[in-house]
Amino acid sequence: MFKVLVAVDGSPIAKQTLEFARDLLAGKETAVTVFHVIPQHMIYGRAVVPAEVYDMPTERAASTALLEQNAQYLQEGGVGPTIERHIAVGDPADLILTAASDQDADLIILGSRGLNAAQRFLVGSTSTKVTTHAQCAVLVVHPKESAAATSASDTAASWATTD
Numbered sequence: 001m002f003k004v005l006v007a008v009d010g011s012p013i014a015k016q017t018l019e020f021a022r023d024l025l026a027g028k029e030t031a032v033t034v035f036h037v038i039p040q041h042m043i044y045g046r047a048v049v050p051a052e053v054y055d056m057p058t059e060r061a062a063s064t065a066l067l068e069q070n071a072q073y074l075q076e077g078g079v080g081p082t083i084e085r086h087i088a089v090g091d092p093a094d095l096i097l098t099a100a101s102d103q104d105a106d107l108i109i110l111g112s113r114g115l116n117a118a119q120r121f122l123v124g125s126t127s128t129k130v131t132t133h134a135q136c137a138v139l140v141v142h143p144k145e146s147a148a149a150t151s152a153s154d155t156a157a158s159w160a161t162t163d
């Protein structure tokens with residue numbers, strides 16, 4: 001059976017990623033894991049502290065609900081027969097790679113945030129790290145052009161109105 005890990009985070013591009021996965025996998029015999037990472041990056045200094053602060057029970061509840069909605073969406077679209085859900089806490093790229101390896105995934109599907117070079121340098125790119133280090137095929141879903149065009153036209157309009 002073809003094993004697929006679909007990484008989701010609740011963002012608009014994650015919704016497009018899920019739609020793409022559903023269209024791609026519908027009617028095929030697959031074992032799918034819908035995977036969500038609650039980001040936790042560490043800051044190293046005099047002490048090691050997390051960069052993000054969460055109410056973890058609330059965050060886990062929201063993550064569980066997100067995974068349930070996404071799994072149901074895939075199942076209703078004819079994806080399966082197996083759809084598992086998994087939540088992890090830590091660095092998203094590292095955990096996606098580990099989960100794919102542990103599950104012997106044939107394919108990882110994830111979205112791209114569309115960062116520019118400076119943003120990728122400062123905050124890193126999950127999709128770049130995953131595509132570079134994965135031991136299986138990786139499909140990166142980029143924002144649809146219509147969304148990018150709308151964003152570009154909004155930016156251009158805001159520049160035109162600035163004095």
